[in-house]
Amino acid sequence: MPESDGTPATSADVAWFTAIVREHSTALVRYFARRGPRQDAEDLAADVFATAWRRRDDVPREAVLPWLYRTAGFTLANHRRRHIDLPVDEVPESGAVRVADDPELSALFDAELRGALASVGERDRQILLLHAWEGLDGAELAEVLGISRSGADAALSRARKRLREAWGERMSF
C-alpha cells in the first residue's frame, strides 16, 4: 500500500483538507482544552490535523471527525507522556487512581462529579467523556474507540450504568 507521505498533494486533497480543518477546528481544540492545559490545545489540534494531512489516504471520508478524535486520543496520550507537568504515566487498573493528576478530571471543578468519575474505570471514563463532551454515540463512538457498533453501544450503556451507580452511592450519603 502506498504511503500517503509519498503521494503528492492534489488540489482536491487541499480542498478536502481545507474543508475539514475549517469544519472541525473548534471540535478538536475543545477536545484538548477539556483534557489538558488550555494553552496546549491549539498546538495539539494542529498536530492532529497535520497527521490527517499526512495520512489523508487513510482518513475515511465518511467519518472524518471520529478519525480525528481517535487520532487526538493517541496524540494526547503521547503528549502526556512527554509533558512532565501532567504525570499520568500509569493509572493502576485497580486500587488508588491518581485522581488529582488525571487531567480530564482536573479540568472539572464539580467535586461530586469528579469523585463519581474517579470511581469508574479509566475506559468507562473515557467513553463517558466522549459521550458527554464530544457528543458521540453509536457508530461515531465505535469509530473513535476502534470497536464495533454493538460493542460501543454496550460499552456506553455499561459506562453510564457504572457512573449512575457511583453517583447514587455518593448521593446516598
Added chain:
Amino acid sequence: MNDDNELDPVARLRAADPAVGVEPHPGFADEVIARATSDSTADPVTAAPVADLASERARRRPRWLPIAAVAASIAIIGAAGYGLGASTGGATNLAGGAAAPISLQTGANQEGAVQGGAAVPSAGFGADQKMAGPGPVADSMMMPYPYGFGRNDFTSSGLATTEGTALAYTYDARAASNAETVTALAAALGVDGTAELKDGSWIVGPQDGTAPYLSVSLDGTLGFSYSNPLINPWNCVEGADVAVPCEPTGEIPSEAAAIDALRSLIVSVGRDPGSFEFTSETWEGAVTRMAQAWPVVDGQRIDQAWSLELTDAGVSSAYGTLAPIVGLGEYAVVSEQEGFERLSDPRFGAQMTIMPLAMREQPAATTEEWVPPTEPPATPTEGSSISWPVNDVEIVSARLGLASQWQPDGSVLIVPAYEFTDADGGAWSVIAVADSMLDFETD
C-alpha cells in the same frame, strides 16, 4: 435515556463541559492548512535534531520560537527535552550532569498500546533525550500510529554478557502523608488552611474553582497538584464573547524566579533541593514561565519531575511528588545481552506499536499520483501469501539506568532499566531486574 433528568450524572457531566466557549484563535485554521500543505514539500531531514517541547513547537510553528530557553546551567535544548529523539546514552548534555531518565511507562490510558512495563521505544516521549545527531527525523515521529504496526525483529551485536547488580529505590509515600507536610506545602503556596483527608486525598482550599487549592492524592508517589484559578492567565471570563479569543496578559517571570519558587516548595516539605536538577523555559507569546525539578538518584534523573508554572502574579499551578525516595538495596540485573533478548520476549511485551514505524516513515517525495479508488481491493486468490510486515530493529547500544515502575497496589518503584538505542535513533526501554527478583504472579 434520561439525559434531561437533573439527577442523571451524564447530563450533569455534559453541563460541566470545561471547554464551553473555547474557540481556536482567528486564523488558526489558515495556519494549520498552510503549515500542513507546505510541509509536503519541505525537507524533513533539516528538522531540529533535538526536541524539547519548546523546540518541537518552534519547529512546527515558528512563532513558538523559544526565548530564553535556558536551564539552570546550560541551554535547555538538548538538556531537558521532551524527547523527540533517541538517547545518546548519556549525561553529556544535561544541565547539572545527571543522565537522562528512562521511562518504562507506555501510557496505560491508551487503547491499542501495550501496558506499562513493556519494551518501549521511548523516543518521542522519554524526557531528556537527544538525538545522536542530525538524522532523518520527521514530524511524523511525534505521531503515534498504532494502526496495525508493531511486529519487530530485533538484532544486535557486541552487547555485554555479564550480569551484575544495581541499586533500586522506591517512593516512601507514607513517610510524607500527613497533615503537617501537606499544610506546610499549602502555606508555601499561599493557601491558608489545614490539610484534611477527604475522598482519598489531602485537600487544602475549596475545590470549586473560586480560589487556590491543593490536593495530594494517596498514590505511591504522593503526587500533589496545586492550581490557582484566580491568576491563571488562560482562564477566560465566563460569558465573554466567544468570537473574541481570550488574550492572556502579563510579564513573563524570570528564570531565577521560577526556579526559586519551585525550590522553595521543595524546601517547605523538608526535601533537599540539592538532590534535584532544575530547568526552566518559556515561549514566545507565553505570559508564564515553567520550571521543573528533576530528582537525581545515582547521577540519573528520575522521570517524575516536579513542575511549576509562574505568572507575574504568583504560582498558577504546580505538580510534584511528595514521597521521598528511599533505597531498596541491590537487585540482580540481567546482562545487556539478556536485556536485549527481553525485547523479543513476550513476557516483557515487545509488541510495542507506537513509535518505531512512525519514526521510520520517510515523507520522501515520490512521484506517485494519488487517484481516488474506483473499486475495492482485489480478492485474494487461492494460495496467495499473507502480508505480515515485520520491522527490523538493529540495536546499537545499551545503557543501564533507572526507571519508575508502578506496582499493582499503587506503590512506585525506581528500578534498574536498560535503554537500547537502535540504528535509526529510536530508543527502547526494558526492565533490567533479573527474573529471580520479578514476581510474575497475576491477580
